[in-house]
Amino acid sequence: xxxxxxxxxxxxxxxxxxxxxxxxxxxxxxxxxxxxxxxxxxxxxxxxxxxxxxxxxxxxxxxxxxxxxxxxxxxxxxxxxxxxxxxxxxxxxxxxxxxxxxxxxxxxxxxxxxxxxxxxxxxxxxxxxxxxxxxxxxxxxxxxxxxxxxxxxxxxxxxxxxxxxxxxxxxxxxxxxxxxxxxxxxxxxxxxxxxxxxxxxxxxxxxxxxxxxxxxxxxxxxxxxxxxxxxxxxxxxxxxxxxxxxxxxxxxxxxxxxxxxxxxxxxxxxxxxxxxxxxxxxxxxxxxxxxxxxxxxxxxxxxxxxxxxxxxxxxxxxxxxxxxxxxxxxxxxxxxxxxxxxxxxxxxxxxxxxxxxxxxxxxxxxxxxxxxxxxxxxxxxxxxxxxxxxxxxx
Amino acid sequence: xxxxxxxxxxxxxxxxxxxxxxxxxxxxxxxxxxxxxxxxxxxxxxxxxxxxxxxxxxxxxxxxxxxxxxxxxxxxxxxxxxxxxxxxxxxxxxxxxxxxxxxxxxxxxxxxxxxxxxxxxxxxxxxxxxxxxxxxxxxxxxxxxxxxxxxxxxxxxxxxxxxxxxxxxxxxxxxxxxxxxxxxxxxxxxxxxxxxxxxxxxxxxxxxxxxxxxxxxxxxxxxxxxxxxxxxxxxxxxxxxxxxxxxxxxxxxxxxxxxxxxxxxxxxxxxxxxxxxxxxxxxxxxxxxxxxxxxxxxxxxxxxxxxxxxxxxxxxxxxxxxxxxxxxxxxxxxxxxxxxxxxxxxxxxxxxxxxxxxxxxxxxxxxxxxxxxxxxxxxxxxxxxxxxxxxxxx
Ligand SMILES: [Zn+2]
Ligand SMILES: [Zn+2]
Numbered sequence: 001x002x003x004x005x006x007x008x009x010x011x012x013x014x015x016x017x018x019x020x021x022x023x024x025x026x027x028x029x030x031x032x033x034x035x036x037x038x039x040x041x042x043x044x045x046x047x048x049x050x051x052x053x054x055x056x057x058x059x060x061x062x063x064x065x066x067x068x069x070x071x072x073x074x075x076x077x078x079x080x081x082x083x084x085x086x087x088x089x090x091x092x093x094x095x096x097x098x099x100x101x102x103x104x105x106x107x108x109x110x111x112x113x114x115x116x117x118x119x120x121x122x123x124x125x126x127x128x129x130x131x132x133x134x135x136x137x138x139x140x141x142x143x144x145x146x147x148x149x150x151x152x153x154x155x156x157x158x159x160x161x162x163x164x165x166x167x168x169x170x171x172x173x174x175x176x177x178x179x180x181x182x183x184x185x186x187x188x189x190x191x192x193x194x195x196x197x198x199x200x201x202x203x204x205x206x207x208x209x210x211x212x213x214x215x216x217x218x219x220x221x222x223x224x225x226x227x228x229x230x231x232x233x234x235x236x237x238x239x240x241x242x243x244x245x246x247x248x249x250x251x252x253x254x255x256x257x258x259x260x261x262x263x264x265x266x267x268x269x270x271x272x273x274x275x276x277x278x279x280x281x282x283x284x285x286x287x288x289x290x291x292x293x294x295x296x297x298x299x300x301x302x303x304x305x306x307x308x309x310x311x312x313x314x315x316x317x318x319x320x321x322x323x324x325x326x327x328x329x330x331x332x333x334x335x336x337x338x339x340x341x342x343x344x345x346x347x348x349x350x351x352x353x354x355x356x357x358x359x360x361x362x363x364x365x366x367x368x369x370x371x372x373x374x375x376x377x378x379x380x381x382x383x384x385x386x387x388x389x390x391x392x393x394x
Numbered sequence: 395x396x397x398x399x400x401x402x403x404x405x406x407x408x409x410x411x412x413x414x415x416x417x418x419x420x421x422x423x424x425x426x427x428x429x430x431x432x433x434x435x436x437x438x439x440x441x442x443x444x445x446x447x448x449x450x451x452x453x454x455x456x457x458x459x460x461x462x463x464x465x466x467x468x469x470x471x472x473x474x475x476x477x478x479x480x481x482x483x484x485x486x487x488x489x490x491x492x493x494x495x496x497x498x499x500x501x502x503x504x505x506x507x508x509x510x511x512x513x514x515x516x517x518x519x520x521x522x523x524x525x526x527x528x529x530x531x532x533x534x535x536x537x538x539x540x541x542x543x544x545x546x547x548x549x550x551x552x553x554x555x556x557x558x559x560x561x562x563x564x565x566x567x568x569x570x571x572x573x574x575x576x577x578x579x580x581x582x583x584x585x586x587x588x589x590x591x592x593x594x595x596x597x598x599x600x601x602x603x604x605x606x607x608x609x610x611x612x613x614x615x616x617x618x619x620x621x622x623x624x625x626x627x628x629x630x631x632x633x634x635x636x637x638x639x640x641x642x643x644x645x646x647x648x649x650x651x652x653x654x655x656x657x658x659x660x661x662x663x664x665x666x667x668x669x670x671x672x673x674x675x676x677x678x679x680x681x682x683x684x685x686x687x688x689x690x691x692x693x694x695x696x697x698x699x700x701x702x703x704x705x706x707x708x709x710x711x712x713x714x715x716x717x718x719x720x721x722x723x724x725x726x727x728x729x730x731x732x733x734x735x736x737x738x739x740x741x742x743x744x745x746x747x748x749x750x751x752x753x754x755x756x757x758x759x760x761x762x763x764x765x766x767x768x769x770x771x772x773x774x775x776x777x778x779x780x781x782x783x784x785x786x787x788x
Contacts, residue, residue, distance in 0.1 A: 054735065058742035060727075083710070083735045090711055091731060099727050316477070317484055333454075333493050337485060341448065341477045348452040351742055 018205065018232060019044075019264045025378040029256060029283030032373040035233075035264050037103040037155045038202055039095065042070040044264060045280045045373075047271060047366050048105060048288040049359055053078045054088075054098040057293055058352040059359070061100040067328070067356070068363030071103045071156075073288040076148055077112030080138070081131050085151045093153025103155035105288070107268070108145040108209075111237075114163040122162060124179070142186035146206075150194055154204055158235060159187035161209045166243040173213030177222050180211045188229060205232035207266060213238065214247060216254035223258025233264040236284075240269045249278065256283040273302055273365055274391050277382045280369050292362045296354035299343040302361040306390030310354070315340040328360030412599065412626060413438075413658050419772040423650060423677030426767040429627075429658050431549045432596055433489065433497040436464040438658060439674045439767075441665060441760045442499060442682040443753055447472045448482075448492040451687055452746040453753070455494040461722075461750070462757035465497045465550075467682040470542055471506030474532070475525050479545045487547025497549035499682070501662070502539040502603075505631075508557045516556060518573070536580035540600075544588055548598055552629060553581035555603045560637040567607030571616050574605045582623060599626035601660060607632065608641060610648035617652025627658040630678075634663045643672065650677040667696055667759055668785050671776045674763050686756045690748035693737040696755040700784030704748070709734040722754030 015021065017036075024031040035042040049056045049064060051072045056064050064072060074094055079085075083097075091097035095104055110127075113120060117129035117138075126141030140148075145160040160183050162176040191206045208226040212219035226234050236255045239248050252267065259265055264285040270276070271289020279287060292302070299311040303323040308315075310322055321331035322339060330339070330353040342350035365385070372381040411430075418425040429436040443450045443458060445466045450458050458466060468488055473479075477491075485491035489498055504521075507514060511523035511532075520535030534542075539554040554577050556570040585600045602620040606612035620628050630649045633642050646661065653659055658679040664670070665683020673681060686696070693705040697717040702709075704716055715725035716733060724733070724747040736744035759779070766775040 053739045053741055054732075055739075055741045055743045058746070060723075060743065060746075082739055083731075087711060087731065087735070091713055091729070097729075097732055097735075099732070317481060319485055329454075335485070335491070337477075337481065338448075338491055338493070341481070341491075345447045345449075345476055347447055347449045348742065348745055349449045349454065352452070352746070 015262050016232070019262070021262070023374045025281075025373050026376070027379055028281040030280045030369070030373050030378050031283070031285065032370045033264075033285065035285070037071070038204065039103040039155050040070065040101075042103065042286075043366075043370060044285040045276075045366060045369055046070060046286050047276065047292075047362050048073045048286065049293060050075070050288055050290045051098065051100075051104075052290070053082065054094050056355075056359075057297065058348075058355050061098060063329075063356060064100070064359070065102070067359045068367060069102075069359070071105060072100060073105045073107065074152070074154075075112055076106050076109035076145065076152070076158075077116065079106070079152060080109060080140075080148055081133055085148055088153070089151050095153060104153070105156035106149045106152055106154040106158065108158040108160040109140050109148070110145070110161050110163060111269070113140060122179075124182075126160070127162075142183040143190040146187050146190040146194065150191075150204070156205045156207060156233070157191065158207055159184050159209060161211055161237055163211070163238055163241075164213055166214060166241050166247075168213065170213075170215070173215065173218065177211050177213065177218060180209065181222070181225050184208055184225075184229065188231070192230075207231060207233040207235050207264075209235040209237040209268075210255050210259060211238045212251070212255065214243060214251060216250055219251050219254035220258040223255045227258075227260045231263070233266060233286075234259045235266040235268055237268050239267065240275075240289075249282070252279070252282050252284070271362070272391060273362065274386060274389055276362070276365060277369065277385055280373075281378070281382060292358040293355050296358040297351045299339070299350070299354060301339075301354060302358050304385075304388055306388075307392065310336055310339045311343045312340075322357060323361065326357065326361060326364075328357050330354070330357040330360075410626070410656060413656070415656075417768045417770075419675075419767050420770070421773055422675040424674045424763070424767050424772050425677070425679070426764045427658075427679065429679070431465070431497040432598065433549050434464065434495075436497065436680075437760075437764060438679040439670075439760060439763055440464060440680045441670065441756050442467045442680065443687060444469070444682055444684045445492065445494075445498075446684070447476065448488050450749075450753075451691065452742075452749050455492060457723075457750060458494070458753070459496070461753045462761060463496075463753070465499060466494060467499045467501065468546070468548075469506055470500045470503035470539065470546070470552075471510065473500070473546060474503065474534075474542055475527055479542055482547070483545050489547060498547075499550035500543045500546055500548040500552065502552045502554040503534050503542070504539075504555050504557060505663070507534060516573075518576075520554070521556075536577040537584040540581050540584040540588065544585075544598070550599045550601060550627070551585065552601055553578050553603060555605055555631055557605070557632055557635075558607055560608060560635050560641075562607065564607075564609070567609065567612065571605050571607065571612060574603065575616070575619050578602055578619075578623065582625070586624070601625060601627040601629050601658075603629040603631040603662075604649050604653060605632045606645070606649065608637060608645060610644055613645050613648035614652040617649045621652075621654045625657070627660060627680075628653045629660040629662050631662050633661065634669075634683075643676070646673070646676050646678075665756065666785060667756065668780060668783055670756070670759060671763065671779055674767075675772070675776060686752040687749050690752035691745045693733070693744070693748060695733075695748060696752050698779075698782055700782075701786065704730055704733045705737045706734075716751060717755065720751065720755060720758070722751050724748070724751040724754075 021033040149157040161180040208231040210223040212222035266286035318336040372378040415427040543551040555574040602625040604617040606616035660680035712730040766772040
């Protein structure tokens with residue numbers, strides 16, 4: 001909740017009451033905590049599966065919950081186009097629409113506008129674009145992005161930001177950051193006006209987004225800009241867009257240097273198993289990514305030894321589970337040979353069973369991460385995971 | 395089980411012990427009973443969902459079971475091509491492979507060879523064809539069809555038959571029937587030889603298939619041919635292949651006239667809600683059909699008032715369930731508006747939620763049918779269903 005009367009919550013001072021850091025790792029920036037939203041608690045570090053169009057692809061909300069998921073992400077860009085704000089408002093919010101009984105974080109729509117929409121035009125007022133579905137003309141402004149997310153019933157709202165790709169020139173990166181900051185002020189103003197009459201416990205949260213392209217000084221500058229603004233958390237945007245891993249790690253560190261440490265930190269669009277461990281070590285509390293569920297739908301499944309391609313011939317007669325150590329509904333019921341067959345035969349059940357496994361795997365890692373931080377064994381367990389895990393398909 | 399020492403089981407005399415008729419409707423041929431397979435009991439009249447490639451599309455076996463399903467059907471043609479006999483034998487049978495804990499009926503492969511395979515050549519020995527997957531050359535004979543199904547671990551086995559389409563000339567229909575009869579004798583011989591050393595309670599069942607094209611006399615002749623053969627049940631094949639509904643009804647009646655009444659009667663490939671009620675009235679005990687699950691995957695959902703197209707605009711803001719009277723997992727959790735959105739957005743969850751509803755609907759009708767026969771209210775309930783149910787999408 002925005003705490004307008006409590007300067008401590010947005011001045012880098014004492015802990016805001018909605019986010020409780022329970023333990024910190026002494027040698028890294030990893031920390032374990034609880035984020036308290038109006039629709040329930042989120043254990044951090046948290047992985048948020050992506051329900052792009054109000055559905056975590058192929059899964060029911062019960063299955064998502066059973067995986068150990070506390071919060072899911074949905075995309076404003078997709079929801080505004082289909083089913084649209086009017087339907088979601090009439091449904092009583094996106095949670096009730098999709099029958100998810102926990103909190104939902106929505107992005108601002110900016111990322112998809114910059115990556116998916118056609119004939120995009122960015123002005124100070126906002127951005128106009130054509131729908132990738134039917135070519136219809138739409139607009140997103142800092143204000144309308146807030147209004148949409150409030151209409152969806154989102155529990156954590158993200159402001160509209162401007163993105164530049166990896167490799168953009170310095171001037172473009174600086175200009176995008178400055179505009180992102182101006183847009184953030186407008187978002188905060190709109191949010192405050194819309195929430196003035198809402199009881200603090202019923203308010204959604206508003207996060208800021210730190211940008212800054214691929215210059216560490218600019219990353220620190222943008223992160224620091226968030227410190228004195230009345231925000232409930234900090235997102236780190238514009239990473240994992242094609243840059244080398246070392247560049248991402250450097251930018252992430254620089255961003256986290258600048259962010260207020262008492263607020264939750266959310267690294268957008270990151271979610272491979274190895275990046276989750278490294279991100280937590282860097283100080284991240286929240287992640288979202290389509291990666292685990294997207295690769296699952298082509299048969300790339302996580303195991304403690306690395307990612308395997310279950311469509312490979314060696315699984316044709318592998319009658320044990322894909323991952324012997326996994327207690328997910330897929331591994332406890334079905335063999336790798338059966339998954340191999342379902343993927344080869346393009347059976348719909350394949351996508352679901354693969355998604356279940358990868359999501360369970362990721363949430364089990366998140367639980368291990370939280371336990372390890374609490375027990376003081378985070379660094380050893382991270383080394384042990386990273387030594388064994390081979391990211392490439394084998 | 396084939397009861398070679400008990401003439402009553404295959405002479406039209408007293409009830410065979412694997413099929414118990416518990417009640418019969420006084421004014422139609424409807425009856426309610428129990429078919430006892432080596433892998434569990436089947437309440438009849440029964441609807442068998444189709445798990446073409448060892449998967450009832452989009453559903454887990456738990457969901458199939460929860461719908462009220464006692465037995466599923468799998469297709470020999472598909473299984474022989476992929477994953478193949480060797481994999482299914484190594485897996486310990488198709489049930490264990492797909493984690494279905496009940497009985498499975500397999501067809502002989504004939505229907506798909508005649509409808510799906512390429513460059514088909516029928517000789518007295520059997521039929522050769524090219525796989526629709528990769529063009530590879532395959533053969534099915536009456537003997538190999540038995541061997542395959544025994545290898546799959548099927549609980550109810552069907553003999554290879556020859557099919558002719560609706561509109562074939564009289565000579566072709568007669569020749570196909572005669573060949574089907576000769577092939578049946580070879581199937582019985584092979585089955586007996588392979589099962590000689592198997593304890594009666596561990597044996598799968600072998601059904602015969604009555605053909606006869608579209609001539610009622612030939613239908614009666616083919617059905618009567620099954621009477622004196624050592625078979626556990628009777629299938630009625632070659633119907634629902636494009637003929638008018640009245641022709642199908644006439645052929646079905648003629649077939650049933652000729653069949654031994656004490657054996658279970660299985661009408662192949664029929665399964666729309668209205669045809670199930672009519673088929674039971676005609677004396678059918680078992681049905682299979684892809685119809686309920688196939689139409690579900692394009693959003694055509696059953697309700698007591700008829701089939702509706704949930705992708706139609708009128709469901710966009712229908713926040714109640716698709717079927718107010720339904721207690722399936724879809725209707726008790728999700729609105730028609732959400733299904734509408736999922737289908738429009740081509741979300742994988744759409745196909746699953748639609749399939750769940752249609753399968754639950756059908757199995758609820760089967761339960762109503764069985765109760766109505768037992769209570770003596772079958773004809774009234776059939777009339778009440780058919781008066782209200784509109785088969786076409788509305
Ligand atoms: Zn698993
Ligand atoms: Zn339903």
